Structures are given as C-alpha cells and as structure tokens.
Amino acid sequence: MKTTFLLILFTFLIVGCGKKSDKDYFDAAEKSVNQQNIQEAIKSYESLIKEYPDSKLAPEALTKMASLYMNQSDSTLNRQQSFAKAAGLFKEVYDKYPKSEQAPTALFMSGFVLSNDLNRYDEATMIYRLFLKKFPNHKLAKSAKEELNNMGMSPEDILKKHSKAKSI
Secondary structure, eight states: OHHHHHHHHHHHHHHHHHOOOHHHHHHHHHHHHHTTOHHHHHHHHHHHHHHOTTSTTHHHHHHHHHHHHHTTOOTTSOHHHHHHHHHHHHHHHHHHOTTSTTHHHHHHHHHHHHHHTTOOHHHHHHHHHHHHHHOTTSTTHHHHHHHHHTTTOOHHHHHHHHHHHHHO
C-alpha cells in the first residue's frame, strides 16, 4: 500500500512540475533576451504562443519576437529574411489578436517594415489603409497617412516636398 501511494505521489510530482505556464515561458524568454541568447528567447516565445494561444501574454510575445527580428537580432537570418519575418509577425499580432493592446501598433509596424525596409510598397499600402480603417483615431494614424503620402520617397525628397509646401 505504501509503495502504491509513493508511486502515485511521485507521478503527480513529475507531471505537475513538468508543464511550464505562459508566464514561465515569457519570463524565460525575457531572461534569454537580457543574456543576448536570442535563439533561446525565440524558442520560449514560440512555445508560449503554441501552448497558450489564448494567453494575454501571446500577443505580447509575438510583438517581442517581431521586434527581435526587426532589430536583426537573429544572426541566422540575413537582413531581408529578418525584416520579412518581422513584418509577418507584426501582421500576425493583428490577425490573431485584433482586440489586443498590441494590435494597432503591430499593424502599423508591419506596414512600416514592408515599406521602409523591404520596399514592398503595394503590401505596405494595403496594411496602412487597413490600419486607418480599423484605427482611425489611433495616435499613429497621422503617421500612417504620412507614410502613405511619402511611400517610396527618399528622405531628401520628403524634405524637399515639405519645404515646397511651406513656401506656398
């Protein structure tokens, strides 16, 4: 009887201690980022999203992963791959979690990366228009309009455009 009881207790301890919570994954990812272990951070964020897709931490984890790629922190990817991954993950935040706190900024950032880093202007235009339709009063709405008006222009051309508009 004692043996059976100990076996059941041991089983509960192993099973109970084996599963990480969403917060455990998030904290592990943050710790890995702080230690510059980006691959481990990404794995932890991905595990959180896979195992806890309905967690309030999931959109934040996606946003943080997108930021890592946008900052080209993953040394296994080249510049284009990194930015493409960032744009996709930012868009995924909006697609999967449209009511999350991160959704508006993530949608804007998807358009920003597509336009300014990948020169994929048609896609960026669609993203910015969607942003303005869904979040017309967001603090980034003015920036989205400016991005649309200046799409594909060099910084010098934008300055010339603004100087010309002021002189009129």
